[in-house]
Amino acid sequence: MTTVDHLRQVRLGNLRTVLLALVDRPGSRADLAARTGLTKATLSNLTEPLLANGILVEEPATLAGMGRPSKPLRFHPDGPVAVGAEINVSHLAVETLGLDGETLRRVLVPTDIRDATSDEVLDRVAELIREIIPARPVLGVGLAVPGVVHDGVLVRAPNLPKLVGAPLAADLGLRLNLDVELDNEANLAALAHLWPRHLAGEDFVHVSADVGIGAGVVLHGEVYRGVSGFAGELGHVVIERNGVRCTCGSRGCVERYAGLDVILREAGRRRLDSLAKALDAGDPKALSAVKAAGEALGVGLATLMNLFDVPTVVLGGSYAVLHEHLSTAIQSEMDARVLAGGERHTTLVASPLGEFAVVRGAAGLVTRRAVQQPERLFA
Amino acid sequence: MTTVDHLRQVRLGNLRTVLLALVDRPGSRADLAARTGLTKATLSNLTEPLLANGILVEEPATLAGMGRPSKPLRFHPDGPVAVGAEINVSHLAVETLGLDGETLRRVLVPTDIRDATSDEVLDRVAELIREIIPARPVLGVGLAVPGVVHDGVLVRAPNLPKLVGAPLAADLGLRLNLDVELDNEANLAALAHLWPRHLAGEDFVHVSADVGIGAGVVLHGEVYRGVSGFAGELGHVVIERNGVRCTCGSRGCVERYAGLDVILREAGRRRLDSLAKALDAGDPKALSAVKAAGEALGVGLATLMNLFDVPTVVLGGSYAVLHEHLSTAIQSEMDARVLAGGERHTTLVASPLGEFAVVRGAAGLVTRRAVQQPERLFA
DNA sequence: GCACTAAGTTCAAGCATTGAACGAATGAGG
DNA sequence: CCTCATTCGTTCAATGCTTGAACTTAGTGC
Structure with a gap:
């Protein structure tokens, strides 16, 4: 590494800081300087190439109070x-x-x-x-x-x-x-719950189900993928070591109790929307199937939280659709099983992002x- | 942050790089320059204050082959x-x-x-x-x-x-x-298994038991503590959701099956050394108690590995003492339950560090x- | 004694940020 | 309409760290 490289690293780091501030919200050079801790001089310098390359645009001055009006910078509407x-x-x-x-x-x-x-x-x-x-x-x-x-x-x-x-x-x-x-x-x-907007903090797990159950784990603001990409395989967390045999070769995997296919089968439904309607109508078979799944999922999530120590669980995908009927069972298992569950507040929310x-x-x-x-x- | 601070950061970063190289092993300025990617000039500059402050010492020149002999630097024997x-x-x-x-x-x-x-x-x-x-x-x-x-x-x-x-x-x-x-x-x-020597790579779990079971989790070369210090509570991972009641309020926690107190009780022993002797003597009660604990621990560890995706488990504390009689059961549960357990090689080793x-x-x-x-x- | 080799030092050059000074653009007040 | 206060944005010399090349030092081999 040459010295030039070292200094270039500093510059790139500052550029990142500025861009992060802009993702948060647009702002004038002076505003960005205040938010990033850099000086106005540096901001002029850093934003110049971004403007020249069509990454940012300078908006017309906004007339706000005294002093020279600021010209906010934002991402260019025809930018990348x-x-x-x-x-x-x-x-x-x-x-x-x-x-x-x-x-x-x-x-x-x-x-x-x-x-x-x-x-x-x-x-x-x-x-x-x-x-x-x-x-x-x-x-x-x-x-x-x-x-x-x-x-x-x-x-x-x-x-x-x-x-x-x-x-x-x-x-x-x-x-x-x-x-x-x-x-x-x-x-x-x-x-999607971390970037570009923090929808669930910097430490959380996102859980969703299709055929399998997948958990995306976010630790300290970074998606944690593990050494070989296998991290967060919540579906194969064991909740009953002598339980139902799983396709993975193990027994008692969460997936065998809380997978969407299991819920639908137990509820006697073919599709998620049909199940949702049955639940809203108070169908007992549907309700008990979802409750059973919630309990199993809650046990698995409690285990996950005892290992990862994250405060928040986001229910996504099909679970988000069912969350109204799923949350109680999940939460009660978590409260009972997460260490110091009472004092540590564990939050369980439904994803606001829907199918996208x-x-x-x-x-x-x-x-x-x-x-x-x-x-x-x-x- | 002033510009001076920025430059100081670069310098401190380089100082860290040099010290890390020295923790690995002593070396001359030229050697360190080669190992760190910095120049000889920078190394002279960075090491000067370390020598002046008694952190490092310059050893007498070593006569090795042609050219001016190098004077290796090492941590000062009277240093901090x-x-x-x-x-x-x-x-x-x-x-x-x-x-x-x-x-x-x-x-x-x-x-x-x-x-x-x-x-x-x-x-x-x-x-x-x-x-x-x-x-x-x-x-x-x-x-x-x-x-x-x-x-x-x-x-x-x-x-x-x-x-x-x-x-x-x-x-x-x-x-x-x-x-x-x-x-x-x-x-x-x-x-202790990560610093100052890598004894188990950069991603592993260290598991030990006294009354409880504790796991120390190392991810990407850093100890992972979680948001509130509760990470790695392997003892309260559930392996039988309707199993034995635990002091934590949950049921079926690993600790209730693989805690040292449980092993000793099942083996009819009071102390670890007595158990170890019984095992070596082939005492069936002791062997079956340890096997049962190994199976429970293996289930919990499989769950942990499906969530953290680390390749290595280090058995420490009492488990290290028992590992010879414990490993087989643990490994077989892990092989059966860790996702893609066959292809991913999961290593199970005993800590070399003993009671210290x-x-x-x-x-x-x-x-x-x-x-x-x-x-x-x-x- | 001389050539050769490698270690370690010296020094001018290069560069990103800074802070202060400066120019620009507007509102307020008369 | 003019002046002052205020805030925005730019310019520029100064700072300090690494660099690479040149240089010095200290050995080996013949």
């Missing part, structure tokens, strides 16, 4: 955007997201892709992306998949075995001529990286 | 030391540790302190520390306690209720006129901080 894409068992989704955190467009297409080849799926995803891409620079694509990702490769996907091992990121990248980054849907759903959480997180992966490594913005 | 101290239910321990990672002296005194007041305990600890402190500068004291520590306060200690809430760090600090830092014994036992692991970690807390914040060395 990120693309998020989600490949899931029963649907595909895409979204475009600006650096300011605003969604530009989003599309969700129900599609059963269980039997499709990776080429067929990627063709379809690429087509969807092309349809929504605006006439603006594109930073890259975040691609969500329902499975374990390690070193950019899908290494485990019980529900999409055909895609395991396929070079999904590279292949989609070739189709679109863009950088593509692959990640697990649970991690990305969690990220994953794809939004996928796009967020890209905007976040752009902000954290500002040199990418000038490429 | 750290003190570790451990308060436990049945013993007190102290240790002095040099920056080079060498233990100077250590003492372990069996003492039942269950009924002692915090003043009595701290008097005793201070006395032990005074006995082993050498005539060298002291960086500070790391103090290990069997309980949950948050913001420097012991907030939960089922086995030492009298010490909960007492200002242990401050009070011991007053007695010795030194900085004292408090931490949980499980975290410190784990730290905790106190060594406590001292390591202090040397580690000194290296990571080198400005402390000049105070």
Whole structure:
């Protein structure tokens, strides 16, 4: 490392600080200087190339009180955007997201892709992306998949075995001529609650269910993925060591008691919306199925909280839909089993993001990286 | 932050890099330059104050081959030391540790302190520390306690209720006129395997048992403590949700099946050494008690690994003593229950540190901080 | 004694931030 | 309409750390 590099690091770090402040909200140079602790001089200096490169715009002066009016800076309305894409068992989704955190467009297409080849799926995803891409620079694509990702490769996907091992990121990248980054849907759903807005603090777990149960774990403001991408496999936390046999080879996994397929079967329903209606109608079979699932999930979450010591659980995906009927059982198991559960306040909330959480997180992966490594913005 | 601060940060960062390289092993300026990526000029500059302040010494030139002989730098034999101290239910321990990672002296005194007041305990600890402190500068004291520590306060200690809430760090600090830092014994036992030598990689869990079961979790080379110090409470991971009632209010906690007290009771023994002898003699009751504990612990560890995704488990404390008879059961549960357990290699090893692991970690807390914040060395 | 090699030192150059001084743009008050 | 107060944004010399090249030092090999 040369000295130039050292100083460049300082500059990039400050650039990151400034961009983070701008993601939070727009502001004049003077305002940003106050918020970041840097000087006005440095702010002029740092923002100059951002303005020159069309990343930021200077808005017309706002007339507010005495003194020279400030000219707020914000992300350029024609500046770079990120693309998020989600490949899931029963649907595909895409979204475009600006650096300011605003969604530009989003599309969700129900599609059963269980039997499709990776080429067929990627063709379809690429087509969807092309349809929504605006006439603006594109930073890259975040691609969500329902499975374990390690070193950019899908290494485990019980529900999409055909895609395991396929070079999904590279292949989609070739189709679109863009950088593509692959990640697990649970991690990305969690990220969507962390970036660009903190919806659940800096330490939380996001839990959702489709066929499996996935938890995205956020520790100290970072998604925790573990050494090989397997972190947060809440579905295979054991709650009854001699319990029901699981496809993973273990017994008594949470997934066997609180998976969406189990809930539906026990409730005698085929689809989530039908279950939701039954619950609202007070159907006893539905209510007891959901309660049983909540209890199992609560035991697993208590274990998780005793290990990770995070204060907040966010229910996402199908669990968010059911949360009204699910929360009581979960919370009571957690209160009884989380160490010092009474004094430590454990918060259980439903995700506000709905069915677009994953794809939004996928796009967020890209905007976040752009902000954290500002040199990418000038490429 | 002034510009001076920025530059100082660069310098301190480089100082840290150099000190880390020296903890690894001594080396000449040229050698260190090569290892750290800095230039010889910078190394001369950075080491000058370290030599002037008696942190490092320059050894006589070593005659090795051609060229001007190098003068290796190492930590000064009369340089600053750290003190570790451990308060436990049945013993007190102290240790002095040099920056080079060498233990100077250590003492372990069996003492039942269950009924002692915090003043009595701290008097005793201070006395032990005074006995082993050498005539060298002291960086500070790391103090290990069997309980949950948050913001420097012991907030939960089922086995030492009298010490909960007492200002242990401050009070011991007053007695010795030194900085004292408090931490949980499980975290410190784990730290001892990470610093100053990597004994189990950068991602692992250290598990040990006394009355409770504690896990110290190391993620990406840092001890993970959670938001409120409760992380790694493996003892209260549930393995049978309708199992044995636990003192914590839950049911089926690992601790109720694999705690040392449970093992001893089931084996019909009073003490660990008696159990160890029985095991070596092939006593069936002892063997089956340990096997049962290993199975329960294995289930809990599988759950932990499915959540944290760390590749290595280190058995410490009493478990290290029993590991020969414990490992098989643990490993087989882990292989069966850790997701992709076959392909991911999960390593299970016994700690090489013996009964001084905790106190060594406590001292390591202090040397580690000194290296990571080198400005402390000049105070 | 001389060439060769490698360690360690010296020093001018380069660079990002700073703080103070300065210029710019507006509102308030007369 | 003019002047003063106020705040925004820019300019510029100063600061201090690392660098790389040149240089000095201290050995080996012949």
